[in-house]
Amino acid sequence: MIGYLRGTVNQLFIDCCFIDVQGVGYRVFIATTTRNQLIINNEVTLFTYLNVREDAMQLYGFYTQMEYDIFIKLISVSGIGPKVALGILSAITVEKLCQALGQKQVSILTKLPGIGKKTAERLILELEDKIGAIAEQKDALENVDSLEFEGKEDVVTETTQALISLGYTQAEFMPILKNLKSIDSVESAIKFVLKEFAKR
Structure with missing residues (x-):
């Protein structure tokens, strides 16, 4: 993968x-x-x-982890393949999609490409709670650029990518990285994050 x-x-x-x-x-x-x-x-x-x-x-x-997460949730629904899921993400923002699912707005979902009434109802039934959980993480999701380590932007980016490849989401590790007073290397930053996770 x-x-x-x-x-x-x-x-x-x-x-x-x-x-x-x-x-x-x-x-x-x-x-x-x-x-x-x-x-x-x-x-x-x-x-x-x-x-x-x-x-x-x-x-x-x-471009974003959230968009990827929504895509994965969409293709988990029967009848929704990667092309249809991509078409959905092209036709509506992640925020509006989450809102439509959370508020069970079938009329909005049926306007999306490849989505009929039955599929819209299936999306709501299977994803209402899952999509809602992702939406709730949005406020906690910190962008890499918001971490102020002057001259260490590349280290922050590589650390972020490494943690994502290990299976962690930005919503999970960004608050921890934000607590770092300084960031000297990718290795030290990852060790710090993993150590904090181990305490939980």
């Missing part, structure tokens, strides 16, 4: 992009919200999901 890609945006298309990672170009399918954040020739980190089929392997990328 490819947890994330960090590379240069080589090309942008309507529903996908090419990310150059040390000379290897990855075709990554993306939602409109992620596409709007990408600039050609700029470096980017995308959280990824690899969809394996009999005839192809397709990589889906997301």
Whole structure:
């Protein structure tokens, strides 16, 4: 499983992009919200999901951890595949989707591409609580840029990526990283975070 890609945006298309990672170009399918954040020739980190089929392997990328989490929840619902899930994320913001599910707004969900009344009702039934939990984490989710370690931005970014690859979410570890008075290396930061988790 490819947890994330960090590379240069080589090309942008309507529903996908090419990310150059040390000379290897990855075709990554993306939602409109992620596409709007990408600039050609700029470096980017995308959280990824690899969809394996009999005839192809397709990589889906997301600019934020929350968008990735919502995508995973969507494809867990019967009848919702990666393409439909990506279409949903292109047609509605994560916040409005969470609101529609939480308030059981079938009329809004049926306006999304590939979603009929029965599928909308299934989405609400299966995801109401799960999506709600993700939405509640939004306020606790701190962006990497909010961590003020002057001159150590790369260390913070690499630490964040490493913790995500270990299976932790930003909502879990960002409050801990924020308590660090200084950050000297990726190794020391990870040890600090893991030590704090062990106390819980």
